[in-house]
Amino acid sequence: MTAPLLDVANLTAAYGHAQVLFGLSFQLHPGEVVALVGRNGAGKTTTLKAIMGLVTATADRLAFRQTSLLGLPTYRIARVGLGYVPEDRRVFTDLTVDENLEVGRKAARAGVSPWTPERLFDLFPNLAEMRGRRGNQMSGGEQQMLTIARTLMGNPDAILLDEPSEGIAPVIVQMMAGAIRAMKAEGVAVLLSEQNWAFAAGISDRACVIERGEIRFQGSMEALMADAELRADTLGV
Amino acid sequence: MDLSFLAIQALNGLASASSLFITACGLTLVFGVTRIVNFAHGSLYMIGAYTAATLVPWLLELSFGPVTFWAGILVSALVVGLIGVLIEVLLLRRIYGAPELFQLLATFGVVLVVQDLVVQVFGPQDILGPRAPGLRQPVEILGRRFPSYELVLIAAGPVVLGLVWLLLRKTRFGVLVRAATQDREMVASLGVNQALLFTGTLFLGAFLAGLGGALQIPRVAANTGMDLSIIAESFVVTVVGGMGSVPGAFLAALIIGQLQAFGILIFPKGTLVVVFLLMAVVLAVRPFGLFGRPEVIGGTHAVGIASRKPQRNGMIWGIGIVALLACLPLVADQYLLKVATEILIFGLFAFSLQILIGVGGLVSFGHAAFFGLGAYGAALGVKWLGAPMEAALPLGLVLAGAGAALIGAFVVRLSGIYLAMMTLAAAQILYAVAFQWVDVTGGDNGIVGVWPSAWASGQSAYYLLTLTLVAATVFLLKRLIDAPFGYALRAARDSESRAEAIGLKVRRHRWLAFVVSGAAAGMAGGIYAFSRGSVDPSLLGIPTSVDALTMLLLGGIQTVTGPLVGAGVLHALRDQIMPLTSLWRLLLGLSIIAMVLIFPRGLVGTIRHWREERA
Numbered sequence: 001m002t003a004p005l006l007d008v009a010n011l012t013a014a015y016g017h018a019q020v021l022f023g024l025s026f027q028l029h030p031g032e033v034v035a036l037v038g039r040n041g042a043g044k045t046t047t048l049k050a051i052m053g054l055v056t057a058t059a060d061r062l063a064f065r066q067t068s069l070l071g072l073p074t075y076r077i078a079r080v081g082l083g084y085v086p087e088d089r090r091v092f093t094d095l096t097v098d099e100n101l102e103v104g105r106k107a108a109r110a111g112v113s114p115w116t117p118e119r120l121f122d123l124f125p126n127l128a129e130m131r132g133r134r135g136n137q138m139s140g141g142e143q144q145m146l147t148i149a150r151t152l153m154g155n156p157d158a159i160l161l162d163e164p165s166e167g168i169a170p171v172i173v174q175m176m177a178g179a180i181r182a183m184k185a186e187g188v189a190v191l192l193s194e195q196n197w198a199f200a201a202g203i204s205d206r207a208c209v210i211e212r213g214e215i216r217f218q219g220s221m222e223a224l225m226a227d228a229e230l231r232a233d234t235l236g237v
Numbered sequence: 238m239d240l241s242f243l244a245i246q247a248l249n250g251l252a253s254a255s256s257l258f259i260t261a262c263g264l265t266l267v268f269g270v271t272r273i274v275n276f277a278h279g280s281l282y283m284i285g286a287y288t289a290a291t292l293v294p295w296l297l298e299l300s301f302g303p304v305t306f307w308a309g310i311l312v313s314a315l316v317v318g319l320i321g322v323l324i325e326v327l328l329l330r331r332i333y334g335a336p337e338l339f340q341l342l343a344t345f346g347v348v349l350v351v352q353d354l355v356v357q358v359f360g361p362q363d364i365l366g367p368r369a370p371g372l373r374q375p376v377e378i379l380g381r382r383f384p385s386y387e388l389v390l391i392a393a394g395p396v397v398l399g400l401v402w403l404l405l406r407k408t409r410f411g412v413l414v415r416a417a418t419q420d421r422e423m424v425a426s427l428g429v430n431q432a433l434l435f436t437g438t439l440f441l442g443a444f445l446a447g448l449g450g451a452l453q454i455p456r457v458a459a460n461t462g463m464d465l466s467i468i469a470e471s472f473v474v475t476v477v478g479g480m481g482s483v484p485g486a487f488l489a490a491l492i493i494g495q496l497q498a499f500g501i502l503i504f505p506k507g508t509l510v511v512v513f514l515l516m517a518v519v520l521a522v523r524p525f526g527l528f529g530r531p532e533v534i535g536g537t538h539a540v541g542i543a544s545r546k547p548q549r550n551g552m553i554w555g556i557g558i559v560a561l562l563a564c565l566p567l568v569a570d571q572y573l574l575k576v577a578t579e580i581l582i583f584g585l586f587a588f589s590l591q592i593l594i595g596v597g598g599l600v601s602f603g604h605a606a607f608f609g610l611g612a613y614g615a616a617l618g619v620k621w622l623g624a625p626m627e628a629a630l631p632l633g634l635v636l637a638g639a640g641a642a643l644i645g646a647f648v649v650r651l652s653g654i655y656l657a658m659m660t661l662a663a664a665q666i667l668y669a670v671a672f673q674w675v676d677v678t679g680g681d682n683g684i685v686g687v688w689p690s691a692w693a694s695g696q697s698a699y700y701l702l703t704l705t706l707v708a709a710t711v712f713l714l715k716r717l718i719d720a721p722f723g724y725a726l727r728a729a730r731d732s733e734s735r736a737e738a739i740g741l742k743v744r745r746h747r748w749l750a751f752v753v754s755g756a757a758a759g760m761a762g763g764i765y766a767f768s769r770g771s772v773d774p775s776l777l778g779i780p781t782s783v784d785a786l787t788m789l790l791l792g793g794i795q796t797v798t799g800p801l802v803g804a805g806v807l808h809a810l811r812d813q814i815m816p817l818t819s820l821w822r823l824l825l826g827l828s829i830i831a832m833v834l835i836f837p838r839g840l841v842g843t844i845r846h847w848r849e850e851r852a
Contacts (some may be wrong), residue, residue, distance in 0.1 A: 052426060078428030090423045092416045102409060103416045104427045154428050 005030050005158050005189050006051070006082075009061035013043075013050040020046045021057070022213040028158055033180060033190045035200040035221075037235060038210035044193035045087055047210070048160045052084045053077050061180035065157070073113040079106065083156030087163040087193075089143045091150070097127055100135060100146055104153035112155060123179050142171030148179060158189040165196045177203050197237045201225065209234050241379035246498045248378070251805060252387040254396030254494025256449055260467055261486045262401060263445030263475035269418040269481030270438045273329055274654055277347035279468030282442045284351065285450025286459035287359045289313035289658045290366035293454065303371040316450035321443020325436050329836055333435075336359055337654055338600045343833040345783050348464060349826030353819075355461060366454025386455055393452065397445070398487050400724040404441075405483070414438060418481055469665050473496050473516045476658045478527020488527060509669030513662045517647055520659055524651050541730050542595040542718075542795050559708045566697035574696045575768075578703050580808045582765045585707045587788035589715060589757035594786075595794050597750045598730030599648075603664030604785050606644065606759060609777030610637040611759025612766040613671060616684040620675075626690045630763045637759020638752055640667070645751025649744045652733070661779070666849055668777040683773030687766045703764050710757055711801070717753065718797060726750055774811035787825070790832055793839025802841050 004027035013021040019042050028034050036044045050057035053074045062069045064080050078084065092100050101117050108114035121128035124145040135143065144164060151159055164180070165173045173196070180190055180203050194200040200207065207224045209217040211234050217224060224231065231237050241681040264278045293309035321607075324347060372389060407410035413434055417424045425431055450463070457463070474493060478485025493512055500511040506619045525531055527775050548822050565577055586608050593599045614636030618629035644663045651659055671678045678684065688694065693702045717723055729736040729743040766772045775781065792803025832839070838846055 025746045054422065054426070074422070074425040075428050075430050078426055086423070086426070090420055092419050094415060094419055096410065099412045099415075102412050103424065103429070105409075106428050150427065233538070 002029055004028060005065060006191065007061055007063045008051070009059060011047065011050055011057060011059040011062060013046050013055050013057040015055065019131060020213050021050060024210070024213075026208050026215065026218060027109065028189050028191050030157070030189055031184060031187050032206065033184055033192070033204045035202055035204035035207045036193045036210055037195070037197065037207055038216075039235065040195065042210045043213040044210055046161055046213075048084065048162050048191070048193055051077075051160060052082065067163055078154065078156075081109070081155075081157040083154055083159040085147045085151050085152035085159065085161050085164065087166060089140070089147050090225075091135035091138070091143045091146050093236065094134060096134055097131045097138075100150050101153050104150035106154040108155035109157075113153045114155050117153075119142075120152060123152075123182055124149055124175070126175075141168040141175075143178070144168055144172070144176065148176075152188075154181070156188065158191065159183065161190060161192040163193055163195065165199045173199060197231075197235055241381050244379050244447050245381050245383055246502070247495065248383060248387065248391065250494040250496075250498030251491075252390045252494075253497060254490045255390045255392075256452060257467075257470055257474055257494060258394045258487050258490035259397050259452070260446050260449030261471040261478075261490060262397065262483055263442035263449070264471045265475040265481055265483060265486045265649045266401070266414070266445070266477065267442035268475065270414055270421075271329060271333060271435055273333070273344065274337075274440070274480075274658070275329075276341060276344035276468060277324060277351065278442070278471060278738060279464035279466075280348050280351035281321060281446035282450035282467045283355060283459070283461070283464040284320060285313055285317045285447030286366075286389055286453050286457075286463060287355055287364065287450075288316055288357065288447070289451035290364040290454045290459040291359060294367050297367055297370070301370060303369065306367070306369050310448070310451045310454075313451040314444050317447025317450070318440045318444035321439045321446070322436055324443070325439035328834075329439065330432065330435070332412045335833065337657065338594065338786070338794070338814055339790075339837060341600070341602060341657060342783070342786055343830050346826040346829035346833070348468075348851035349822040349829070351826075352464065353821075353823035353826075357820075361461075363460040364457035365456075365458040368401070368455045370516070390452060392586070394487070397448075398483070401483055410434075410437060416707060420607055469661070469779070470512065470743075472658050473662065476483060476526055476655065476662075477516055477519045479526030480654065482526070482528035485526060485528030489634075507673060508667075509673060510666055513666040513669065516662045517659070517666070520651060520655065521647050541598050541727065542591075542797055555708075556711070559704065562704055563701065566700060571696045574700045576808070576812055578700045578768050579701050579765070580805050581691070581707045582761050582768065583698075583784070583788060583808055584801040584804035585710055585764075586753050586758055586761040587785045587792070587804045588711055589754045589761065590785045590789055591794075591797070591800045592714060592718070592726075592750055592754040592757070594789060595797075597721055597726045597747055597800075599747060599750065600653075600657045601648075601660040601754075601782075602786070603644075603660035603662070603782050604724075604754075605669050605777050605779070605781035606660070606664035607637045607641055607758035607770075608762040608765070608781060608785075609664075609667060609671065609774075610640045610755075611762025612776050613678065613684075613762075615763035615766045616687045616772040617677070619687050626688075626693065626767055629687075630760070630767070633766070634756050634759045634762030637762065638756035640759075641751045641755020642748070645748045645755070648751065649747040661782070664777055664779070664782055671774040671777055678774075681774060683771055685771040687772060688770050689767045693767075699768060703768070706764060707758065710760055714753070714757060715797065722746065722749070752816075787829055789839075790829070790837075791839055792841030793845075795838065796841040796845065799839050799841040804841065806840065832836075 003174055006028035009025045011021055011024040013017065024047060036047060038044055046055060049055045053069065059070060064082055067080050069077050079099055092103065098117065126142055127149060138146065164176050177199060183190060201221060204221050206219065207221050208215050216234050217230055260282050264275060289310055292313055293306060296305045296309045326346065328343060332343055369386055372385045374385060376385045376388065405415055413424065413429055417431065421431060471511050474486050474489045478489035493515065496511055496515060497508050500508050504511060519526065566574060569577065588602045590601065593601045611633035614633030615629040618624035618632040624632060624676065648656055648659050651753055672680060689699055693699050725741050725746050729741060729746060733743055788803035788807050789800050791807055792799030792801065814824065
C-alpha cells in the first residue's frame, strides 16, 4: 500500500474539561473515500475539527503528507492540502457564489490541474446558473454544493466532509454522492463523517465506526456490511 | 433665514459629514473584521492632524504648490497607517480572543499613551496648518461666500466611499475582508492567513483615520482634545449606521452632519445632545443600527464573578476592616484623611459598577453618568434649592437612580458592544448637557460652594461620614449579590436564553441592576461633590468612566472585593506618582495594557488563584 496521506495515531481532544476523543488511530490514503460513522455525539465532528486545529488536540502522530499538523494554525493546515467542509455549511451569506469561490482559491501544486469555477460548475450544474447570487438567497442544498466547491477551489489533496447529506433534499443527496465519486476520480481523498448509513455505504471504500470517542471497528465497507451484529450494536442499522 | 443661508448651512453639514465619514469608515472596517472597537481610532486621527500640520508647512517651504500640499496630506495618512500596523502587531493581535471589556480598556490604554506622546513629540501648543494652495479664495454660492476647501471636503467623502467600495467588491483583499467580517474561522479553514488580513485591515483603517485628521488642518488647529471628541462622534456614526457597515456609516454621517448644521440654529447649545439623542433613538428602534445585523457567530462572552460558597468569616473580616478604618483619624494627618476619603468614594463607585459588569455581565462604558448625576444632583440641590447636605445627598442619589432607570430602560434591550456604546453615549449626553447648559450647571466652570454641613465639615468627621455611608452601601449591595436577585443576574449573564427559558425576566432584572448600581454610584458622586466643594463636567467624562473600569480590572473582575482593592491601589499610586512625572497618562495607559495582556485576573483574582492552585 502507498504511504498514507493523512496519518492519525492516538488522537485525543477535549472541550474545556470534557474529553471527547480517547485515542483514535486511522489513516487516509490517496484517492480513497473513508467514512467515519457512528451515533450522534460519538465524536465524528470533533475528529474532523481536531485534524483542522479547530479544537485543542493531542496525538502521538497527526501528519498530512509527512508534515506534522500538531500545533499548526488552521490556515497552515489548510495550506498543506487539507480541505474542510463544516457540517453547518457556513457559506458567506453576504458574498456571491463567485466571491465565495474566490475566498477558497489557492494555487495548486505543480503538476496538478487546478480546479476552476468552470470545472466546478460541471460538477455542480445548479451553481452555474447563480454565479452572481448571494449566499443568503440559496437553498440548503445549493449552499452545501457551494461549500464543497469553495473548498475544492483550494485544490486540496484530501477533503474532510462533515455530514454532507444532512438536511438536504434526497435528489441533492444523490448529486452529492455523484460529486464525491467525481472527486475521487480526480484523485482527491475524502474523509467524511456521516449518519446517513445508506449514503455512506454507497460511496465509501472503508469505514471507521466511532463510539464514545473510540474506534470500535475499522475495515473495508464490505466487511462492515457483512457484520450485521456490529452494525446493529453501534449504528442501529 | 433665507434660502441661500439654508443652502450654505446644508453645505457646511455636508463638509463635516464627509470628514466624519472618512474617519468613521476606518473604525467600522476595523470593527467588522477584528470585532474590536478600537478606542485608539481617535488617537490615530489626532496623530494624522498633528503630522500633517507639521509636515505640510515644511514641504511647502521646499516647493510651494497644490501637489505638495496634497502629497503631504497623503504621506501623513500613510504614516498613520503604519502606526496602525504597529498597534495591530504589538497589541490587538494578542487580544482578539479576549472579552470585549478588556479590548475596550486596552485600546483606551493606547489613547492615554498617545495623549502624552503627542505632547512630547509635537509640543503642548495647538498647531494650525496652512491653507491649501489654489483653494484659498472662497467661491460664491447664491450670493454668499463659501470656502472652496470645504467643497473639496464635500467631494472627498463620496470619493472615499467609492474607493472603499471598489476595494471591497473588486479585489481579493476586499472579498476576504468581507468574508472575515462574517466568519473568521471559516476563512482560516480555507487557508487564508488571518494575521496578514487583520494587519492589512488595520493599515487601511488607520490610514483613513489619519486622512480624516490630516484633511482637517486648514480648518481646525491640531489639539490634544481632538482624539476623544472625534472618537465619540465616530462611535455614534458607526453605531447608527450599523457596526461594520460602510454604507451605513456614510448614511449616518450625512444625517449627523445635517443634524449638527441645522441643530445649531434651533438649539444653539444642544448640538452634542441632539447627536447622541439620535443614536439613542436609532438603537431603541433598531438595536443593531440602520444597516447592521444581529451577531450570528460567537456573541458576547462576559467575564464575571463566579459563584462560590459564602465565607463564614467574611462578615467578621468586614466588620474588622471597617473598625480599623474607623480608627484612621487617630493616627492620620489631614492630607492622608483626604486621600482615604477619596479612596472610599471611588471604592464605592467601582463597586457599584461591579454589580453591572461582574454580576450582570453588562459592560457599561458610561458609569460616570451616574457618578456625575449624583454629584450634580447634590450640587444643584445646594445651589438652586439651598438644600443642606443632609437633603442634597439623597437628592443626588435619587437623580442618579432616576437617570439610571431612564438610561437602563433603553440599554437593557441591547447586548455586548452595542450596550457599551449606548452607555457611553448616555454619559456623553449628560456631559454635553453639563457643559453646554451654562445657566443652570455653570458650564465648564461647574458649581462651587458645595460644602458639607457644619457637623461634618472637619476632615475627620467627613471621613467618618464617608466610611459609614460607603460601608453601609457596600454591605447592602453585597447582600444583593448573594440574594436570588444576584443569582438571577448571573444566570442571565452566563446564558440569556437559558435564563429566560427558566422563567426569569432578564430585562427587568437588568433594568433593576441599572437602577441599583446607578443609585449607588450617585451616592458616591454626591459624597465626592461635598468632599471637594465643587462639581464640573469632567465628573461625567469618559476618563471618569475608564477610572472605574481600571479599578475593576486592577482589583479583579471575577471577585467581589476586587473593585475596593483596585480603587485603593490605583488612587494611592496616582497620589504618589502623579506629582513626580508629567507622563502619568502614559504610565497609566501602559499599565492598563500590561494588565490586560499579562494580568487579566487582577490583584485579588491573582491572589485567590495562587491560593487555589496551592490547595
